[in-house]
Amino acid sequence: MTTATVSRWDRFRESFFWYSFKRDKVAIASFIVLLSMVLSAIFAPLLAPTDPYDLAQINIMNSELPPVGMNGADEAFPLGTDAQGRDMLSTILYGTRVSLMIGFGAVLLQAVLGILFGLLAGYLGGKVDSVLMRIADVQLSFSTLMVAIIVGAVFKASFGNLMFGEIAIYMLIFIIGVAEWPQIARTVRASVLAEKKKEYVDAAKVMGFGTGRIMFRHILPNTLSPIFVIATVQIANAIISEAALSFLGLGMPETQPSLGSLIKSGFDYIQSGSWWITLIPGLVLVVLVLVINLLGDWLRDVMNPRLYKG
Amino acid sequence: MTSPLMSIRGLEKKFDLSGSLLEQLQFEGGRLRRKQEAVHALNGVDLEVHKGEALCVVGESGCGKSTVARTVMGLLSPTAGEIHYDGERIDHLSGKQVLPYRRKMQMIFQNPYASLNPRMTIQQTLEEPIRFHHPDWKTDRVKAKVQDVMQSVGIDADWGSRFGHEFSGGQRQRIAIARALAVDPEFIVADEPISALDVSIQAQVLNLMMEAQEQRGLTYLFITHDLAVVEHFGTRVAVMYLGRVCELADTRTLFSNPRHPYTQALLSAIPKLEDDRPNHIRLQGEVPTPVNLPSGCVFHGRCPYANERCRTEVPALITTDGGTQVACHAVEENRL
Numbered sequence: 001m002t003t004a005t006v007s008r009w010d011r012f013r014e015s016f017f018w019y020s021f022k023r024d025k026v027a028i029a030s031f032i033v034l035l036s037m038v039l040s041a042i043f044a045p046l047l048a049p050t051d052p053y054d055l056a057q058i059n060i061m062n063s064e065l066p067p068v069g070m071n072g073a074d075e076a077f078p079l080g081t082d083a084q085g086r087d088m089l090s091t092i093l094y095g096t097r098v099s100l101m102i103g104f105g106a107v108l109l110q111a112v113l114g115i116l117f118g119l120l121a122g123y124l125g126g127k128v129d130s131v132l133m134r135i136a137d138v139q140l141s142f143s144t145l146m147v148a149i150i151v152g153a154v155f156k157a158s159f160g161n162l163m164f165g166e167i168a169i170y171m172l173i174f175i176i177g178v179a180e181w182p183q184i185a186r187t188v189r190a191s192v193l194a195e196k197k198k199e200y201v202d203a204a205k206v207m208g209f210g211t212g213r214i215m216f217r218h219i220l221p222n223t224l225s226p227i228f229v230i231a232t233v234q235i236a237n238a239i240i241s242e243a244a245l246s247f248l249g250l251g252m253p254e255t256q257p258s259l260g261s262l263i264k265s266g267f268d269y270i271q272s273g274s275w276w277i278t279l280i281p282g283l284v285l286v287v288l289v290l291v292i293n294l295l296g297d298w299l300r301d302v303m304n305p306r307l308y309k310g
Numbered sequence: 311m312t313s314p315l316m317s318i319r320g321l322e323k324k325f326d327l328s329g330s331l332l333e334q335l336q337f338e339g340g341r342l343r344r345k346q347e348a349v350h351a352l353n354g355v356d357l358e359v360h361k362g363e364a365l366c367v368v369g370e371s372g373c374g375k376s377t378v379a380r381t382v383m384g385l386l387s388p389t390a391g392e393i394h395y396d397g398e399r400i401d402h403l404s405g406k407q408v409l410p411y412r413r414k415m416q417m418i419f420q421n422p423y424a425s426l427n428p429r430m431t432i433q434q435t436l437e438e439p440i441r442f443h444h445p446d447w448k449t450d451r452v453k454a455k456v457q458d459v460m461q462s463v464g465i466d467a468d469w470g471s472r473f474g475h476e477f478s479g480g481q482r483q484r485i486a487i488a489r490a491l492a493v494d495p496e497f498i499v500a501d502e503p504i505s506a507l508d509v510s511i512q513a514q515v516l517n518l519m520m521e522a523q524e525q526r527g528l529t530y531l532f533i534t535h536d537l538a539v540v541e542h543f544g545t546r547v548a549v550m551y552l553g554r555v556c557e558l559a560d561t562r563t564l565f566s567n568p569r570h571p572y573t574q575a576l577l578s579a580i581p582k583l584e585d586d587r588p589n590h591i592r593l594q595g596e597v598p599t600p601v602n603l604p605s606g607c608v609f610h611g612r613c614p615y616a617n618e619r620c621r622t623e624v625p626a627l628i629t630t631d632g633g634t635q636v637a638c639h640a641v642e643e644n645r646l
Binding site for chain 2: 198199200202203204205206207208209210217218221222
């Protein structure tokens with residue numbers, strides 16, 4: 001039997017998923033760009049010429065140097081420096097790292113909450129469903145940013161600026177994660193409603209398996225495709241939300257800048273000619289969100305059950 | 311006669327149509343009234359399944375065959391009535407209490423394309439129930455049991471690492487049978503297990519089920535609408551119409567001497583190769599809706615022998631001299 005030895009990798013290489021990825025140039029390009037951004041963010045401490053968190057390496061005399069190729073540029077700072085004399089390249093690498101951490105962290109939290117509540121609402125139905133979905137409706141009727149601004153402002157006022165700076169990243173993950181869970185919960189609930197009518201669920205019930213086992217081992221794996229699609233888009237959304245909050249001054253502090261707070265810190269100097277402090281992190285943010293969204297689009301096309309049944 | 315393995319008494323199942331309390335309230339003639347509607351899927355079904363037999367339940371679409379199967383297996387809870395297994399009442403048991411019966415009673419489903427979890431390999435599908443019901447078994451023993459059960463249904467033991475969608479319908483149904491057999495049940499409810507299969511495969515699966523019955527001493531409750539299958543497979547046959555059993559007899563007796571007018575019409579509708587028979591019995595009208603059940607005998611609107619008593623009084627199952635149980639006033643009064 002040759003088929004008995006089919007490994008997971010072989011199975012993946014024969015799958016429609018891999019086949020359509022190989023044929024989609026946009027998806028390949030997006031994936032390469034995203035992968036290189038993620039890798040350079042993960043290895044930022046190794047790649048960056050300086051450590052922007054280390055005040056000893058920063059010299060205020062180097063502030064607002066333009067990128068290489070312009071008048072007055074310094075070879076040591078290929079993308080120029082910001083108003084505090086930090087190397088833009090290093091700061092952007094570290095900033096991408098912060099933005100990605102918040103994006104992935106927030107979506108992880110959303111996924112945990114959304115999957116749990118979506119499964120419970122869809123599978124148990126009845127009153128549990130009504131209560132959970134009404135909570136989700138109420139939650140969705142608030143704009144994410146509004147909730148985040150209020151919670152952020154309250155935290156900032158009660159903890160003080162210094163303390164807030166230390167916990168800001170967890171705060172942002174928490175705020176964005178909690179504010180957006182209904183998106184995933186609704187998607188999960190919809191697919192659970194479709195799956196739970198299938199006979200393999202009845203077969204599991206007849207076996208005497210418990211509710212938790214049926215929900216997590218039998219139904220959840222069959223609802224993963226739409227979760228993947230929506231989670232990809234939600235990562236991009238979370239990164240944008242974080243950037244917006246940081247731009248409003250409620251996000252990451254200046255000392256640990258994310259892409260959003262970099263844009264904000266440069267915004268004050270844009271009129272004085274130092275456009276690169278805002279423009280370059282802005283471009284990085286746009287590219288990052290764009291490639292994630294393009295990948296999400298491709299993923300949706302591949303996993304759309306109407307186009308492809310797997 | 312020994313006591314039955316499974317006995318169903320006065321089983322009723324209603325499916326509510328009217329929704330929540332707010333949706334039930336209606337204005338009628340200026341007054342607020344509460345209006346409730348339900349589909350009466352089962353209206354007092356009495357059945358007994360004896361050890362070692364294959365009781366076939368036949369009837370047309372919507373007569374409640376599958377509802378009987380699902381209620382017996384606990385997938386639906388009955389509105390009224392009792393289900394006894396081996397002398398113990400099981401329909402009101404919950405959670406842990408019902409677990410020992412889960413092992414003794416298993417089910418085979420209609421659609422083999424939906425009854426296997428698409429994200430699990432065959433090995434996982436078959437291992438899970440064994441591990442669940444025998445948590446003390448070692449991995450070797452579980453694997454040996456899976457191999458054993460796969461061989462017994464004619465599935466190559468090397469196919470364990472494959473997924474359900476890589477198999478044909480017949481093979482999937484074999485795997486579904488293997489899953490049911492994996493926990494060594496005594497009693498199997500089969501809900502139209504071959505109606506989704508190719509005709510050429512149907513016989514194979516049917517023979518497999520009969521082999522398993524011989525080797526393991528299984529008892530079947532077999533739901534089907536295929537009368538040819540009943541003749542081949544069934545020990546006894548129950549004919550259902552609109553949620554009631556109208557005739558219950560040994561297979562041979564039923565086919566040679568049907569008593570109930572509905573059974574007679576049903577059997578005369580079997581296509582035969584010879585063309586010299588008189589035309590089959592044509593029933594008038596349609597099956598009434600199970601939302602508003604007819605009074606009296608559920609069949610009276612279409613029955614050529616119906617009289618006033620049939621319109622008012624519900625017939626009970628009576629045993630005739632041939633051993634057949636019939637729910638029909640005409641048979642009781644010797645009008646038929």
